[in-house]
Amino acid sequence: MSDVRALLAGRDIQLGDGPYLERLDSQRMEWEERLRGWFSRLPRMNRRAERAFVNRTNALEITVKPLTDEQMREQLAAVSRELQREGFTDLPLAQAFALIREASRRTLGMRHHDVQLLAGRTLLQGRLAEMSTGEGKTLAATLAACSAAITGAAVHVVTVNDYLAERDAEHNRALFDFLGLDVGVVLQDQPLDDRRSAYACAITYVSNKELTFDYLKDCIAMGEASRTQQSLQALAGRRGHEAPLLRGLHIAIIDEADSVLIDEAGTPLIISETLPDDLDPEIYRQAIDMAQRLVVDEDYKLGAHRDIWLTPAGRQRIKVLAAELIGLWHSVLWREEFVQKALSAVHCFQRDQHYILANDKVQIVDESTGRVMPDRTWERGLHQMIECKEGSEITGQRRTLAQITYQRFFGRYLLLCGMTGTAEEVAPEVKRTYDLSVTRIATHKPTRRIRLPDRICQSAVQRWEEVARRAAEVASQGRAVLVGTRSVEASEQLSAALTLCGIEHNILNARQDEGEAAAVAQAGYAGRITVATNMAGRGTDIKLQQDVEQAGGLHVILTEFHESARIDRQLFGRCARQGDPGSTEAIVSIDDELFQRFAPVTLKQLLTLLVRAPVSSRKSLGWLVKYLQDRAERHYRKQRQDTVKRDAQMAQSLGFVGRRSK
Numbered sequence: 001m002s003d004v005r006a007l008l009a010g011r012d013i014q015l016g017d018g019p020y021l022e023r024l025d026s027q028r029m030e031w032e033e034r035l036r037g038w039f040s041r042l043p044r045m046n047r048r049a050e051r052a053f054v055n056r057t058n059a060l061e062i063t064v065k066p067l068t069d070e071q072m073r074e075q076l077a078a079v080s081r082e083l084q085r086e087g088f089t090d091l092p093l094a095q096a097f098a099l100i101r102e103a104s105r106r107t108l109g110m111r112h113h114d115v116q117l118l119a120g121r122t123l124l125q126g127r128l129a130e131m132s133t134g135e136g137k138t139l140a141a142t143l144a145a146c147s148a149a150i151t152g153a154a155v156h157v158v159t160v161n162d163y164l165a166e167r168d169a170e171h172n173r174a175l176f177d178f179l180g181l182d183v184g185v186v187l188q189d190q191p192l193d194d195r196r197s198a199y200a201c202a203i204t205y206v207s208n209k210e211l212t213f214d215y216l217k218d219c220i221a222m223g224e225a226s227r228t229q230q231s232l233q234a235l236a237g238r239r240g241h242e243a244p245l246l247r248g249l250h251i252a253i254i255d256e257a258d259s260v261l262i263d264e265a266g267t268p269l270i271i272s273e274t275l276p277d278d279l280d281p282e283i284y285r286q287a288i289d290m291a292q293r294l295v296v297d298e299d300y301k302l303g304a305h306r307d308i309w310l311t312p313a314g315r316q317r318i319k320v321l322a323a324e325l326i327g328l329w330h331s332v333l334w335r336e337e338f339v340q341k342a343l344s345a346v347h348c349f350q351r352d353q354h355y356i357l358a359n360d361k362v363q364i365v366d367e368s369t370g371r372v373m374p375d376r377t378w379e380r381g382l383h384q385m386i387e388c389k390e391g392s393e394i395t396g397q398r399r400t401l402a403q404i405t406y407q408r409f410f411g412r413y414l415l416l417c418g419m420t421g422t423a424e425e426v427a428p429e430v431k432r433t434y435d436l437s438v439t440r441i442a443t444h445k446p447t448r449r450i451r452l453p454d455r456i457c458q459s460a461v462q463r464w465e466e467v468a469r470r471a472a473e474v475a476s477q478g479r480a481v482l483v484g485t486r487s488v489e490a491s492e493q494l495s496a497a498l499t500l501c502g503i504e505h506n507i508l509n510a511r512q513d514e515g516e517a518a519a520v521a522q523a524g525y526a527g528r529i530t531v532a533t534n535m536a537g538r539g540t541d542i543k544l545q546q547d548v549e550q551a552g553g554l555h556v557i558l559t560e561f562h563e564s565a566r567i568d569r570q571l572f573g574r575c576a577r578q579g580d581p582g583s584t585e586a587i588v589s590i591d592d593e594l595f596q597r598f599a600p601v602t603l604k605q606l607l608t609l610l611v612r613a614p615v616s617s618r619k620s621l622g623w624l625v626k627y628l629q630d631r632a633e634r635h636y637r638k639q640r641q642d643t644v645k646r647d648a649q650m651a652q653s654l655g656f657v658g659r660r661s662k
Contacts, residue, residue: 015414022249022412053090053121054114060098069106072099073180080150088124088147096147097121100179104142107174113444116140122439123417124148128257128430131441133421133570134541134577138168141253141419142175148415149181149202154250157205158418160259162187168255169205176203186210192245199246208260212269212409216402218244220271249413257418258566261406261434262426266640268647270403279381283328283338284388290321291342300343308343310336338381345385349378352489355386362387365488405647407433407640421573422566429637433644445579448553449572452585454621458611463589464497467559470587471529472503478551480544481529484571485509486560486593491531494559498529505529524548544580553581560592561625563632598628598635 015023067075076099082092097120101112112120116136120143122129131137141157149155159165169185176183184198186206195214198204206214221242254260294300299314310318318339322329329335351357355364356372362383364376377383377395387394410416411434423430427438457463471481485491488509495507508519508530523530524544542554554575562568568586575582590607599607603624610621 020244020246020248021414023414024412049090050118050121053094054117056090056094057097057101057117058114060095061102064098064102067102069178072103073178075099076150076179083147083151090121093121093124093147096150097143100143100146100175103178104139104175107178108139108172110139112136112139112143115441115444117143118439119419119441120144120147122441123253123419124415125439126415126417126436128418128420128423128436128438129441130423130438131419131421132443132447132577133573134580135421135441135444137255137419137421138171141168141255142172144253144417145203146176146179146181148251150179153415154199154247155203156211156250156252157203158208158211158252158254158260159205160256161207162210164255165205165207169203186214196243196245208254208264208406209269212404212406213271214245215249215409216269216271216404218246220402251415252410252413252417254410254416254418256420257436258420258422258426258430261410261418261430261436262640263564263567265406266636266643268403268405268643269409271401279384280327281388281394284342284381284384284394286325286329287338287342288346288385288388290318290339291346293321294318294339294343296347302347308340308348310340314339341381341385342389344382345389349382349386350489351390352492353487356488357390357392360392362390362392403647405644407644408647410434422569425564425566425633429640433640447576448579448581449576450581450583451572452583454586454588456607456610456621457587457589460493460589460591463559463587464494467494467557467587468497468501468503470585471498471505471557472501474555475503475527475529478526478547480524480526480542480548480554481557482523482542482554482574483529483531483557483559484574485531485533486562487533490560491533494531498531503529505531508532524554526551541577542574549580552583555582556584558584558586558588560588561586561594561629563594563598563629563636565626565629565633594625594628594632598631599624603628 015021064072064075076096079092079095079099083096086092097112097117101117105111113136115131116139119129119131119137119140123141123144124147129137129140131140145155145157157165157168159168166185166187169183173183181202184201184204186195186198186204188207188210190198198206199214222244294314294317296302298311299317300308300310302308315336318335319332322335328338349355353365355362357363358372363372364378365372378386384394416434416436418436423438424440430436430438455466457466467483471483475481483494485494491507491509495505498505506519506523506528509532519530520532520542522528524542526545526548544553548554556572556575558568558571572584575584590604590611595604595607606620606624610624
């Protein structure tokens with residue numbers, strides 16, 4: 001295997017001395033991060049180089065086509081040696097791309113378009129490629145993955161879930177086999193030996209969660225042993241530890257990068273062990289009972305961002321209520337801690353929105369992706385309070401063994417890159433946090449998406465009635481309809497409204513996660529109405545029947561604006577892919593969370609006026625939504641920054657949380 005460092009010529013990278021090759025944690029001053037974010041807004045003036053690269057690759061196509069399969073592999077081996085010497089520079093990369101594209105045509109029946117060539121080049125430059133939904137990111141990634149893998153680098157293609165990891169690996173396996181590259185897939189609950197074998201492959205497809213946890217497992221298993229110490233132990237014939245699962249953090253290609261690097265980066269990933277809960281379950285029940293007896297604004301205040309705190313009157317009231325109780329209730333600190341956690345459980349976390357009950361267990365739902373996260377729990381007793389509120393069995397407390405943030409983990413790759421359809425809004429944060437610049441890739445065909453006027457309703461009930469009416473109206477025209485909701489609860493409320501009207505439909509949310517891809521893939525049939533949480537089916541194309549395309553294509557209805565405009569754009573991007581026709585609209589309610597949490601009083605009054613305003617007021621609603629989404633993004637960005645700071649502080653205090661920074 002080649003020395004991967006040769007591929008990164010010209011890059012200022014400091015390497016760690018851990019068990020395998022990875023980058024040291026970067027220690028940047030705050031002003032450096034701000035400067036990086038500012039530079040991300042500057043336009044890139046390298047279109048000439050991009051055109052020259054595409055022209056060079058296309059010119060090589062005529063010389064590659066007559067080659068036999070064996071001759072192609074021989075030429076690719078020669079190119080790999082050139083890449084090892086020169087790095088991912090344009091001349092050898094154009095040769096590699098021409099050979100890989102021809103191999104893809106022969107094995108997969110798919111030839112990379114020019115825009116996909118540019119996307120592959122962008123990835124190997126260590127950048128984030130923004131490609132519109134439906135532009136073939138999965139195929140574009142094979143150019144970068146194969147070019148990197150032939151040099152001997154460990155290539156991790158990171159997806160948002162196990163299904164996509166397995167699907168993409170199998171879809172491209174014929175290409176990898178043709179090029180002599182073995183491919184591995186890491187899945188949840190896979191045995192350690194199978195995981196180790198998957199990571200030993202030239203290319204490994206893996207979800208972000210599984211990858212990060214496997215890294216932490218290596219950190220725990222091998223402790224602080226350096227590569228030098230590992231080599232000395234091997235020479236002495238001793239194996240102080242099991243072989244690591246991973247073979248290094250060389251190159252990561254992240255699919256749906258905004259989801260992984262931004263939406264899921266708000267909380268650290270933690271490996272913990274369950275300990276017996278020292279608290280009597282009765283304490284949780286007493287706290288929940290006490291919280292339900294307190295009066296909002298009188299005994300406690302409820303902030304706009306799930307902040308909750310007791311008033312002086314509330315502290316006095318719980319002191320009186322706890323007077324007849326025993327044990328920890330006599331401690332002021334414990335008493336107030338219990339009640340505040342119980343208040344959060346009762347008022348800030350709602351079933352079928354923030355979590356679901358599955359097999360009588362509380363399972364967290366990721367608010368950004370709409371997916372269940374069965375292995376995650378809230379900390380510091382909150383999870384137990386919610387279990388008590390729901391009458392579930394109260395699980396034990398967790399003790400942290402190791403933790404790391406996505407920001408710190410992905411920052412350790414020697415070469416980090418990614419793809420997404422929605423990076424524009426977070427380009428400064430991605431640059432500041434991960435040193436990833438964003439390159440916008442043009443569409444292969446002009447878009448035919450029509451954006452219809454948005455509407456706002458007086459109440460949620462009125463909104464569901466209007467959505468049901470509108471969905472049935474469009475479906476009756478022989479078109480397919482996809483309705484996006486923000487939560488499990490909302491999808492089921494709309495399903496009830498459709499059922500009441502006798503309208504046939506499919507529903508897809510966190511309760512039906514396993515059948516997600518198949519259900520979304522069938523959503524392009526004539527007259528089909530599919531209700532799904534906003535992010536359901538991300539990474540899966542909706543194939544239109546021919547008669548649906550002729551009738552106007554897929555129609556997407558957004559029923560609630562998300563705090564992030566990126567997620568709204570991702571939903572709208574479900575239609576009008578690859579030059580197909582399609583249309584979108586939003587039908588929302590003034591009761592929606594974005595308006596209630598982030599709109600000042602004066603803007604809430606404006607919302608009421610917009611309910612009665614004509615359709616021509618859409619621009620006013622659009623301006624208001626953009627303003628509120630900007631406020632929300634600033635709030636969540638601050639939360640992510642605080643997470644990174646706490647993670648850095650913990651790393652300094654413990655010396656090891658993942659791996660020691662130097």
